[in-house]
Amino acid sequence: MAERGARVVVNDVDGEPAAEVVAAIGDGAGAIADSSDVSTVDGACALVAAAVDAFGGVDVVINNAGIIRWGGFPEVDAGNLAAHLAVHVGGSFHVTHAAWPHMVERGYGRVVMTTSSGLFGLPDNTSYATAKAAIVGLTRSLSLAGAAHGIKVNAIAPAAFTRMAGRGEATPEMAPALVAPMAAYLAHEACPVSGEIYAAGFGRFSRIFVATTGGYVDPSATVENVAAHWAEINDESGYDVPRDLMAWSAAFSAHLPR
Numbered sequence: 001m002a003e004r005g006a007r008v009v010v011n012d013v014d015g016e017p018a019a020e021v022v023a024a025i026g027d028g029a030g031a032i033a034d035s036s037d038v039s040t041v042d043g044a045c046a047l048v049a050a051a052v053d054a055f056g057g058v059d060v061v062i063n064n065a066g067i068i069r070w071g072g073f074p075e076v077d078a079g080n081l082a083a084h085l086a087v088h089v090g091g092s093f094h095v096t097h098a099a100w101p102h103m104v105e106r107g108y109g110r111v112v113m114t115t116s117s118g119l120f121g122l123p124d125n126t127s128y129a130t131a132k133a134a135i136v137g138l139t140r141s142l143s144l145a146g147a148a149h150g151i152k153v154n155a156i157a158p159a160a161f162t163r164m165a166g167r168g169e170a171t172p173e174m175a176p177a178l179v180a181p182m183a184a185y186l187a188h189e190a191c192p193v194s195g196e197i198y199a200a201g202f203g204r205f206s207r208i209f210v211a212t213t214g215g216y217v218d219p220s221a222t223v224e225n226v227a228a229h230w231a232e233i234n235d236e237s238g239y240d241v242p243r244d245l246m247a248w249s250a251a252f253s254a255h256l257p258r
Contacts, residue, residue, distance in 0.1 A: 039086040044094030063092035072124040081127040088131035109151035120245040143195030152194035159201025
């Protein structure tokens with residue numbers, strides 16, 4: 001986005017990674033680093049204030065803060081869940097909440113949430129999957145709230161090798177740069193949609209959506225009727241409904257060399 005002329009505030013609670021990105025963007029390009037903790041209300045407000053102070057307003061928010069602490073059920077504990085919700089969901093909520101009045105005042109804004117194909121589920125990522133699924137609900141709700149104010153809110157599900165997701169060996173096909181075009185488009189004024197989810201990575205771009213079947217209609221149904229019409233209730237004609245993350249990943253990356 002900086003290459004395309006945007007003035008950006010790069011946030012990372014560790015500080016150093018954000019400074020490295022700003023240095024890579026280069027002096028005079030309109031980029032500053034920020035180390036506020038977006039999992040707190042005060043930290044999110046400080047981040048937005050830094051953008052307003054430096055550049056006069058906020059047009060785009062990309063909520064990309066996240067953590068992952070692997071743990072499956074029932075071994076995973078409440079602290080693990082709380083940490084994921086605080087960063088992924090709380091961080092996305094707090095930053096958007098702080099930026100929202102500035103966007104409403106202008107009658108324009110773009111918010112890009114970061115969900116994950118992890119919401120399809122893996123045995124050992126219970127808290128992460130829970131938080132990323134919550135982002136979808138947040139995205140849908142905020143897209144409705146923003147419609148009257150020219151604010152569009154969408155979510156991206158990146159597939160890339162990063163310092164957070166690094167399990168295994170990075171390959172060129174897993175470069176984060178391959179996600180950037182979709183993130184930038186969702187942040188652009190030309191973006192035509194709101195409340196949607198898009199996957200990006202491996203050189204592929206696609207839409208993820210929550211679908212419903214036509215189902216079975218019977219106002220006087222009994223449990224026996226439900227059992228008898230189970231196939232009709234579950235008929236997925238015309239839809240691909242991944243059973244879990246691995247099924248989605250296999251289809252999403254099927255074009256890659258094996």
